[in-house]
Amino acid sequence: MSRLRVGLDAVAARAVAMDERSRIVASCRGLPEADSPSRLLGALVAEGIDAAAIDRVVAILPEPVPAETGARVGVLRIGGATALPPLVGWPAGMSGALAGPVAMVRGGHEYDGTPSAPLDLAAVAEFARRCAGNVRAVALAGVHGLENPDHEQQAAALLADVLGPEIPVRKGSETEAIGLLERENTAALDAALAEFARARIAELGAAVRKHNPEAELYLVRGDGTVLPELAAQRHATACLGAARAAMLHGAARLAGVAAAVVVETTGGQTVVGTTRGGLLPESGAHREFGGIRIGARLPRLTVLNRESSLSSAVARARYGYDDLPVVLVGDRSVPDAIRLLDGDLAAAVGAATAEAAGSVDRIFWQGTGGREDSAARARQLARDAAVRAGADPRTLRETPVKEALMTYVPVPAARLQATAVGPILEPVAP
Incomplete structure (x- = not known):
């Protein structure tokens, strides 16, 4: 057939x-x-x-339309106390409609994935208690969470324990935005729209x-x-x-x-x-x-x-x-x-006729393996993301890795971009 x-x-x-x-x-x-x-x-x-x-x-x-279809969301920043605060630049109408409790806690990571400071679990728990009964979802983002999402994962688990499984938690490390504010904003909007998106897509x-x-x-x-x-x-x-x-x-x-x-x-x-x-x-x-x-x-x-x-x-x-x-x-x-x-x-x-793709755009710490190891890791991350999106791993096509050296950071690092794309994996014929 x-x-x-x-x-x-x-x-x-x-x-x-x-x-x-x-x-x-x-x-x-x-x-x-x-x-x-x-x-x-x-x-x-x-x-x-x-x-x-x-x-x-x-x-x-x-x-x-976020202000009309979104729900109130709590926003947690892990690390980055000297950066711009969460939700900076949000239009007043959007922040008024969607913003619940906002907090910044100690933690986060360096460019190479090593912790900048221990995660302040007590502060995360206090934030969770502020959110209880006041939000329909939570977003969190950690400094260099793409390189090491450990603190985001710990905070998400604690939030789930306090708020329960019915409150969605969206993490910045689930996006591929290189900037902290962009990851944070993306996670916040995904959290605010989580209930609406789930209902609409489940109906279809x-x-x-x-x-x-x-x-x-x-x-x-x-x-x-x-x-x-x-x-x-x-x-x-x-x-x-x-x-x-x-x-x-x-x-x-x-x-x-x-x-x-x-x-x-x-x-x-x-x-x-x-x-x-x-x-x-x-x-x-x-x-x-x-x-x-x-x-x-x-x-x-x-x-x-x-x-x-x-x-x-x-x-x-x-x-x-x-x-x-x-x-x-x-x-x-x-x-x-x-x-x-x-x-x-x-x-x-x-x-x-759409295909599935995965992309990587992040800063890689270039350790003893140098650029070749970093580029190989970027390509593999892109391939893995494409497969998670539904691509057939046997027919993936890859774009050349783009590289920009990061000369202003204290460790050898480069921004690498890579994409893999291919046809959706066909179901097994009965």
């Missing part, structure tokens, strides 16, 4: 079912903001596809399993790759920007090309982006959510109005790859471009 992959674009209310050769075998078009993801899935099945053949559903969900998961109990559910991330259902419930911020990212990948796949410059026109705005090797080039800028800077990075996009030079934007988007084709989604005109007849399905196609 041929397996089907379903892509649900709940933002534009579009859905597609695709076979193992990435051909669209069914599609449906609903009403944005009226048709829920569950209704879209039901409408797609009603088109006559065999629900038992669906082995994967990949969804793009509308982005939440129940609908998927109603049609096929064996089907797997994934959510699209902001880079167009996927997160498994349970991981997406824990990391709502990872899915910001999913609709546009999936559209870029899906447009190239609809056009039958592996890489492309994609031009999307909606209303009076045109967006130009690039997809290559299943990845979107990063701009280097951080994403903001509700006016708060978080760890996720933005893809490299150019936003134009009708009077802007589209040809110049396309030339820049090629980044020296002059043979990259141009794919059009919308009604603007570009010479020698591929115009999609079903461009409104691009994001749903991008979801249905």
Whole structure:
């Protein structure tokens, strides 16, 4: 029996079912903001596809509004007493709606993972008592928690003992943001949205399993790759920007090309982006959510109005790859471009065909093994993260490791970036 992959674009209310050769075998078009993801899935099945053949559903969900959908959260900083305090720079409306008790306690680690100071467990327990009955979730972040998450793990265990398992705890070390404030903000927003994300994704998961109990559910991330259902419930911020990212990948796949410059026109705005090797080039800028800077990075996009030079934007988007084709989604005109007849399905196609990826962006202490050992560790961490996201370890592709020496730290260290990406692991045939 041929397996089907379903892509649900709940933002534009579009859905597609695709076979193992990435051909669209069914599609449906609903009403944005009226048709829920569950209704879209039901409408797609009603088109006559065999629900038992669906082995994967990949969804793009509308982005939440934190001040409206988030819950009050406590925030704990481990170490970093001389740094800017937690929640600095948060808009007043956001902090007023979401911020519960905030504390900074002794602890944290150095660049090489050695403790800066013992974790102050008594202060953590006092913070937990302040949170009891006052918050729906807790976020914590430790200095250099990416290199050594031990203090975060100890604090999370103590918080769970005091608050109980029904209060979610989100850790900064679960993100890949290199900066402490970005990790902290990401963990805080993931914590605030934990209850909302869990309920929304669980509802869709129940609908998927109603049609096929064996089907797997994934959510699209902001880079167009996927997160498994349970991981997406824990990391709502990872899915910001999913609709546009999936559209870029899906447009190239609809056009039958592996890489492309994609031009999307909606209303009076045109967006130009690039997809290559299943990845979107990063701009280097951080994403903001509700006016708060978080760890996720933005893809490299150019936003134009009708009077802007589209040809110049396309030339820049090629980044020296002059043979990259141009794919059009919308009604603007570009010479020698591929115009999609079903461009409104691009994001749903991008979801249905999405891959899994893992990325690492952190400072590595370069010990006796030097750069080679650090680079090998970065590649392995990226591969491990990709496999946790659902990738088949046998077919992973790796990007070259990027390195920036850290000349202002007291130990030999370098910032390394690495990514691994590949197709989702296929379920074992019965």
